[in-house]
Amino acid sequence: MPFNFHDSKIYEIDYKVFFNELYSKFCGNLFSDEEKTKSYINTYLRYMKKADKKFNDFISNRDNFFALVDQLDNTQIFQQPIEYDNSVIHLHFLVGKLIESVPDWKNNSNDAPLVFFQGQKAKYFWTPTQSDITLSSDPIIAAPFPFEFSDYLIIDGNHRLTSWEKEKRSIPVTHVSGNYLIRMELFASEFDSLYYIFHCDTTNLANLKHYYNFSDDDLLKQTFLNTGKLPF
Numbered sequence: 001m002p003f004n005f006h007d008s009k010i011y012e013i014d015y016k017v018f019f020n021e022l023y024s025k026f027c028g029n030l031f032s033d034e035e036k037t038k039s040y041i042n043t044y045l046r047y048m049k050k051a052d053k054k055f056n057d058f059i060s061n062r063d064n065f066f067a068l069v070d071q072l073d074n075t076q077i078f079q080q081p082i083e084y085d086n087s088v089i090h091l092h093f094l095v096g097k098l099i100e101s102v103p104d105w106k107n108n109s110n111d112a113p114l115v116f117f118q119g120q121k122a123k124y125f126w127t128p129t130q131s132d133i134t135l136s137s138d139p140i141i142a143a144p145f146p147f148e149f150s151d152y153l154i155i156d157g158n159h160r161l162t163s164w165e166k167e168k169r170s171i172p173v174t175h176v177s178g179n180y181l182i183r184m185e186l187f188a189s190e191f192d193s194l195y196y197i198f199h200c201d202t203t204n205l206a207n208l209k210h211y212y213n214f215s216d217d218d219l220l221k222q223t224f225l226n227t228g229k230l231p232f
Contacts, residue, residue, distance in 0.1 A: 001052055002191045003059070005092045006079045008069050010056065015045055018087045029206050031216045043225060044198040051190040077188055078155045080127075080145075082199075089195055092188035093155045093181070098141065101184050102176065109139035111170040117161065124173075125150035129162045136160060139172035143181060144232040145196075146203040178230040200230050 001010040022041050031037045059065040076096030082089040099105065116123040125147050126140075140157025147153065152175070154161060164171055178200055180186075187193040201224040208214040208222060224230060 001056060002048075002090065003055060003189060004079075004090050005072060005077050005188045006090070008072060010059075011088075011090065013052075013087060013089070015049060018084070019045060021084045021087055026202060026206070030202065030209060031219060033216050036216055036220070040223070040225075044194065044201075048191055048194050048198075051194055055189055055191065080153060080155075082147075082195075091195060092192045093143065094186045094188055095141070095156045098176065098181075098184075098186045099156070101186070102174070105141070105174050106138055109172040109174040112173045114165065114169050114171060117165065117171060121149040123150060124152045124154055126154035126161055127158050128165075129159045131159065131162075139174045141174050141176060143176055144178045144200060144230070146200065178232055182230070197224050197230070200232070201225075204231050 001012050003009070004011045019041060022045075023038060026037055026041065027034060030040065059068060075094065076099075078093045078095045080091045080093075082091055102108075112124070117126060124142055125145065138157070138160070140154055140161055142152040143155050144151065145153035161171060176186075178196070182193060182197065185193070187196060205214075205219050205222065208219060214222070220226060
């Protein structure tokens with residue numbers, strides 16, 4: 001069972017149900033051979049379950065659990081729920097560590113047109129906040145996360161963006177690559193990292209099949225499981 005870092009408690013995933021949801025979504029959209037699709041999904045789920053067990057074994061120790069809770073009080077984490085029909089994944093990014101790790105990130109932003117953040121086909125996926133009060137002029141931070149029509153997920157700056165949407169025509173954005181997030185271990189847990197990789201990997205493979213008609217063998221060569229890196 002993965003860990004919800006906002007609520008400081010574990011949450012449950014029925015991996016059989018989750019597999020069926022994923023297989024239903026990707027059958028015919030990844031590999032032409034259904035058995036290859038099943039094997040590919042099961043490989044990632046096996047890694048996720050292993051990460052689950054490792055983390056749960058760690059926090060089963062009372063001292064470890066309370067030390068983790070104390071640590072979370074001083075850690076800036078962004079959480080993005082990902083909803084499936086019968087499953088919910090809570091994806092966590094270590095935003096505080098990210099800000100410390102990116103050199104001169106405030107001066108490496110680009111201005112993105114406001115329209116990229118608006119409407120159902122927005123390029124950036126973000127969550128408007130109830131409060132639009134912001135005292136910071138720092139750029140917002142975006143990470144690659146193909147989701148519906150969006151290419152990026154805003155992992156820091158949703159409050160700023162809520163405020164700026166009313167007064168700006170362009171938004172300063174600092175982009176970080178998926179490979180940088182993985183290399184610098186900017187996820188709250190191994191499970192979060194594995195789910196992020198899986199999500200991005202499946203999108204890349206689906207695009208290669210749809211737009212370039214890659215064969216199953218060629219797709220297998222492009223998986224993160226084979227290359228150890230994402231294309232973004």
